[in-house]
Amino acid sequence: MNGNTKKLNLILTAILIILTAGILLTGGIHSLFNPAKQKDSPQNAGTFLSNQSQFIPRQTPAGTKAFTKIGQLRAATKPDKNGKTRVVIVTPYIEYDDDQSFYEELDRNLKKMQDLTIGYFSSHSPEDLAKKGEAQINSELLEKLNSILVLQKIQRLYFTDYIIL
Known part of the structure; x- marks a missing residue:
């Protein structure tokens, strides 16, 4: 056995x-x-991409840095003519002169910048955003963000994501 x-x-x-x-x-x-397979993206989920705002440059110019801490933000738009709201997803970042003091000011105002950005998109309907266009949205939002800063002003604002669902 x-x-x-x-x-x-x-x-x-x-x-x-x-x-x-x-x-x-x-x-x-x-x-x-x-x-x-690619992970689900807004395009695969039956959504559409709205104006892709200024894309990230390959490199920031010499003497500048990118402040990316704002992160991805979501805002419900003001209702459109039919009473429907849409969701705007944006990931802004700021190009700033290589200055530690200004970086610290940006960092201290991070929550305010997030709230201003969400508030901006929440106060506009999808039609308003489409009419304004990329350049005007960027300019108006840049003006709002600069209104809370003291040491310097932001020169350029970019979006790595700008999607209206």
Whole structure:
């Protein structure tokens, strides 16, 4: 019986190894021919992208830095003619002169800048935003943000995301 038990263990071990190798091989082949699909994006979710505002430059000019702490913000727009609100998703960032004091002022005013940005988009309907266009939205928002700053003024405001859902 000892010999039969050893043979049975050997056969079961061989079967287990073959099954494991088969599963790994199948998974590898599947992943090779079926790469991971893109994560859901607003485009894939049946939404549309509105004016993509000024895109991030490849490099900020010498002597400047990018303040990106504002992060991605969401705001419900003012109702349109049909009484429907839309959601605006924006990720603004600020280009500023390489000045530690001004960076600290931006950092101290982070919550105010977020609130001003959300408030700006909440106070406009989707039609208003479309009529204004990218340049005017950027200019008006830049003016609002600069109104809370003392040391310097923001020269350029960019959006890495500007989506109306």
